[in-house]
Amino acid sequence: MLADVFSDRSWQVDVCLDGECAARAITDDRHYDVIILSYQVPGSSGVQLVQLARSLSHRSLTPVVMITGSGDIERDALSAGANEVWHKPMDLFAFIRTIERYARITTRHGCEQF
Secondary structure (H helix, E strand, C coil): CHHHHHHHCCCCCCCCCCHHHHHHHHHCCCCCCCEEEECEECCEEHHHHHHHHHHCCCCCCCCEEEEECCCCCHHHHHHHCCCEEEECCCCHHHHHHHHHHHHHHHHHHCHHHC
């Protein structure tokens, strides 16, 4: 659903349905303004993927927003390096504004300044 919402806004979106695909996208050299991860990822976890991103020089400052339907996972996600954690159900319009804010900062200043 989020991919459709963002694509309707003319944003380029890559979707990964499992941890292996997400790990490949994170390690790839392609620029991402924002990485949105689920806490639960088939074959991995959002926390492991955030840790992977933060271990890479080209992803160390890329904003990462985690989405969860699980309970209190903020400590794990934020300790791993996520910038924010959103709980489902969530206000879609507020979420879009958050992603837009991160994208503007990244685009305007580059990840080095984030």
